[in-house]
Amino acid sequence: MAKSGKKSDAGKGAAAPRPFGGVRRATSYDVAKLAGVSQSAVSRCFAPGGSIAPATREKVMKAATELGYRPNALAQALITRRTNLVAVFISRLTNLHYPEVLAELSRQLTDRDIRVLLFALTAESEIDLLLEQVWRHDVDGIISAARLDDEQIAGIRRHGIPIVLYNRTAGEHLTPSVWCDSAAGERDLVDRLLAAGHRRFAVVAGPQDSAVGEERRLATLARLAEAGIHDVPVTRGDFSYASGREAVATLAGAATPPDAVVCVSDVMAIGAIDGCRFDLGLKVPEDVSVVGFDGSEPAGWMSYQVTSIRQPVRRMTAAAVEMLLERIEDPTLPAERRSFVGAFVPGQSARL
Amino acid sequence: MAKSGKKSDAGKGAAAPRPFGGVRRATSYDVAKLAGVSQSAVSRCFAPGGSIAPATREKVMKAATELGYRPNALAQALITRRTNLVAVFISRLTNLHYPEVLAELSRQLTDRDIRVLLFALTAESEIDLLLEQVWRHDVDGIISAARLDDEQIAGIRRHGIPIVLYNRTAGEHLTPSVWCDSAAGERDLVDRLLAAGHRRFAVVAGPQDSAVGEERRLATLARLAEAGIHDVPVTRGDFSYASGREAVATLAGAATPPDAVVCVSDVMAIGAIDGCRFDLGLKVPEDVSVVGFDGSEPAGWMSYQVTSIRQPVRRMTAAAVEMLLERIEDPTLPAERRSFVGAFVPGQSARL
DNA sequence: ACGCATATTGAATGCGAATGCAAATGTCAC
DNA sequence: GTGACATTTGCATTCGCATTCAATATGCGT
Numbered sequence: 001m002a003k004s005g006k007k008s009d010a011g012k013g014a015a016a017p018r019p020f021g022g023v024r025r026a027t028s029y030d031v032a033k034l035a036g037v038s039q040s041a042v043s044r045c046f047a048p049g050g051s052i053a054p055a056t057r058e059k060v061m062k063a064a065t066e067l068g069y070r071p072n073a074l075a076q077a078l079i080t081r082r083t084n085l086v087a088v089f090i091s092r093l094t095n096l097h098y099p100e101v102l103a104e105l106s107r108q109l110t111d112r113d114i115r116v117l118l119f120a121l122t123a124e125s126e127i128d129l130l131l132e133q134v135w136r137h138d139v140d141g142i143i144s145a146a147r148l149d150d151e152q153i154a155g156i157r158r159h160g161i162p163i164v165l166y167n168r169t170a171g172e173h174l175t176p177s178v179w180c181d182s183a184a185g186e187r188d189l190v191d192r193l194l195a196a197g198h199r200r201f202a203v204v205a206g207p208q209d210s211a212v213g214e215e216r217r218l219a220t221l222a223r224l225a226e227a228g229i230h231d232v233p234v235t236r237g238d239f240s241y242a243s244g245r246e247a248v249a250t251l252a253g254a255a256t257p258p259d260a261v262v263c264v265s266d267v268m269a270i271g272a273i274d275g276c277r278f279d280l281g282l283k284v285p286e287d288v289s290v291v292g293f294d295g296s297e298p299a300g301w302m303s304y305q306v307t308s309i310r311q312p313v314r315r316m317t318a319a320a321v322e323m324l325l326e327r328i329e330d331p332t333l334p335a336e337r338r339s340f341v342g343a344f345v346p347g348q349s350a351r352l
Numbered sequence: 353m354a355k356s357g358k359k360s361d362a363g364k365g366a367a368a369p370r371p372f373g374g375v376r377r378a379t380s381y382d383v384a385k386l387a388g389v390s391q392s393a394v395s396r397c398f399a400p401g402g403s404i405a406p407a408t409r410e411k412v413m414k415a416a417t418e419l420g421y422r423p424n425a426l427a428q429a430l431i432t433r434r435t436n437l438v439a440v441f442i443s444r445l446t447n448l449h450y451p452e453v454l455a456e457l458s459r460q461l462t463d464r465d466i467r468v469l470l471f472a473l474t475a476e477s478e479i480d481l482l483l484e485q486v487w488r489h490d491v492d493g494i495i496s497a498a499r500l501d502d503e504q505i506a507g508i509r510r511h512g513i514p515i516v517l518y519n520r521t522a523g524e525h526l527t528p529s530v531w532c533d534s535a536a537g538e539r540d541l542v543d544r545l546l547a548a549g550h551r552r553f554a555v556v557a558g559p560q561d562s563a564v565g566e567e568r569r570l571a572t573l574a575r576l577a578e579a580g581i582h583d584v585p586v587t588r589g590d591f592s593y594a595s596g597r598e599a600v601a602t603l604a605g606a607a608t609p610p611d612a613v614v615c616v617s618d619v620m621a622i623g624a625i626d627g628c629r630f631d632l633g634l635k636v637p638e639d640v641s642v643v644g645f646d647g648s649e650p651a652g653w654m655s656y657q658v659t660s661i662r663q664p665v666r667r668m669t670a671a672a673v674e675m676l677l678e679r680i681e682d683p684t685l686p687a688e689r690r691s692f693v694g695a696f697v698p699g700q701s702a703r704l
Numbered sequence: 705a706c707g708c709a710t711a712t713t714g715a716a717t718g719c720g721a722a723t724g725c726a727a728a729t730g731t732c733a734c
Numbered sequence: 735g736t737g738a739c740a741t742t743t744g745c746a747t748t749c750g751c752a753t754t755c756a757a758t759a760t761g762c763g764t
Binding site for chain 1 (some may be wrong): 711712713714715716718719720
């Protein structure tokens with residue numbers, strides 16, 4: 001209290017004093033004093049439904065502009081318990097599909113006046129340490145495109161922080177999520193490959209703990225089984241170019257080398273294509289067809305033109321954001337999974 | 353005042369009430385009560401150099417663990433004027449070199465217990481609106497890998513917020529920055545191309561407002577001029593694959609088509625290579641040499657193997673973080689530019 | 705002109721933690 | 735046992751804003 005007692009800058013008017021390097025930012029009290037009203041009035045001016053007389057509002061706004069006043073987000077958050085911050089977990093930013101997701105998420109959240117607290121997971125990063133930070137910062141919600149184990153999910157739930165998973169699943173717990181229906185996509189691709197006469201399939205899968213990777217692998221194998229094709233060789237990669245390339249080298253060693261390689265990601269498909277062409281001396285798609293999944297940008301480059309399924313990133317991120325905001329408003333909303341089907345990208349890497 | 357007057361939950365002990373979906377987080381008062389000490393004592397326990405008796409500390413820590421107490425970052429920030437937040441501006445996340453930079457920055461900052469407030473700029477995004485948010489959130493500093501105009505830089509300086517620019521320049525203002533010495537890199541590339549006998553050069557530059565782009569263009573032209581080569585055709589792209597591809601189409605129309613194309617970024621080089629191969633029917637590097645700059649991952653893929661200069665991203669981001677932290681500690685530090693030279697990447701896209 | 709409903713306003717309080725200051729306690733020398 | 739001094743501790747205040755509550759002002763009907 002005793003704001004009126006501050007005299008240090010009383011005479012300077014608009015020229016704020018600069019102690020050392022930092023300007024003391026104007027507070028609502030400063031604005032109030034200049035406008036000749038109370039601090040409450042200033043607060044009400046900046047609140048959405050504040051009860052304020054038009055004349056007063058004008059005075060306040062004038063003073064606020066003069067002082068360059070902006071409500072302090074920290075103080076605001078502390079008292080309203082709303083930070084307008086959303087934590088975004090994302091893994092392997094260097095894996096080409098995620099940057100697009102992150103960019104879209106960021107855009108969508110920013111459009112709704114929400115800031116992104118980024119947690120980019122590196123291989124070594126201890127998620128629990130990061131979650132610690134999340135608690136401390138009182139984020140309003142979390143969007144995770146990174147893998148969280150059941151215990152972590154449980155912790156988040158215990159803290160009462162809304163979360164939406166992006167292309168991930170969370171074990172037993174029913175957790176809100178958006179999801180690209182990989183099964184439908186892979187079925188589409190397999191059907192087309194079958195229709196074109198391919199019979200000797202191989203799959204380049206992802207790590208076992210990748211939900212999307214596994215769904216794609218299983219859907220592919222299931223569809224092939226339906227068509228009477230069994231014992232399809234599977235190699236696991238880690239979604240990297242190198243792993244895709246190595247995978248085909250492995251597969252080529254088999255008794256009956258494949259004539260169709262289904263990769264569960266575009267980057268691995270690109271690696272596979274290069275592996276076929278440069279390591280095995282095969283022509284793609286003449287000798288062997290390679291298909292991918294995601295629809296990331298490099299997959300469209302002329303040298304590859306990967307036949308693939310494009311995830312509807314924009315719609316998916318929009319859904320994730322929408323679901324999260326809904327649950328921030330009303331935490332009692334039930335979990336829900338929104339599924340999206342991708343679009344077939346013809347490409348040139350498969351003989352169809 | 354009158355903290356002792358609180359009786360609402362006096363009898364509940366450790367069992368926190370759960371209003372609806374959110375658990376009321378334990379505060380330092382809760383911990384204090386349970387440990388039988390004052391709130392100040394709790395605070396001192398969690399402060400680095402807090403004066404606290406070992407016995408007391410133990411009691412407090414026990415209570416804190418029991419309640420799952422974590423100091424509230426908001427309240428902490430409000431009073432210490434330190435948010436441990438750094439705003440990171442980054443543009444065109446989809447442009448393949450930035451994700452790597454962002455991932456590294458994030459890692460380095462996280463390692464130092466600082467959180468990243470991400471501002472991913474889209475073409476349309478109004479930087480001034482984002483800066484507005486930056487003010488409101490009291491970030492401790494800014495790292496910008498996005499273009500800021502002089503006025504924006506001036507605003508940041510006026511607010512007394514330390515900033516470090518990443519591969520950017522800021523007009524008149526002397527602003528701390530880290531920088532990859534593009535000039536040295538381009539000279540290296542040009543020298544090698546010259547030594548290999550190339551004489552008909554062309555440059556695929558970036559937009560005029562790109563500092564790195566311009567430095568690379570100018571350095572290239574300057575070196576060529578030193579070697580007596582003038583009137584080198586220049587086409588501008590926007591760092592995208594498509595623009596690189598289109599650029600070579602344009603250049604090929606010239607009277608004397610080039611035998612060496614210097615692209616100021618790897619992605620454009622990739623586009624250029626594909627343009628040469630698929631649009632013009634030229635062989636790279638037999639018919640024409642293409643070199644890039646950056647050292648981004650796809651540039652290493654077998655189909656391209658771009659001859660290039662790799663930016664020392666890790667060292668550069670480390671320097672950016674270090675410079676920023678230094679200036680957060682001591683805002684009076686003078687501006688400084690740290691320059692890094694990239695390493696030559698042989699590749700296969702140039703006949704050397 | 706008077707009573708009452710409605711619209712504005714300001715004083716006071718609290719969000720959760722850090723910290724200056726003074727009080728309390730402990731330690732040691734003599 | 736006493737005083738000087740170092741170590742711990744708690745009280746009270748503060749950060750900047752939102753919000754409750756009571757007070758004041760305004761408008762209306764009659």
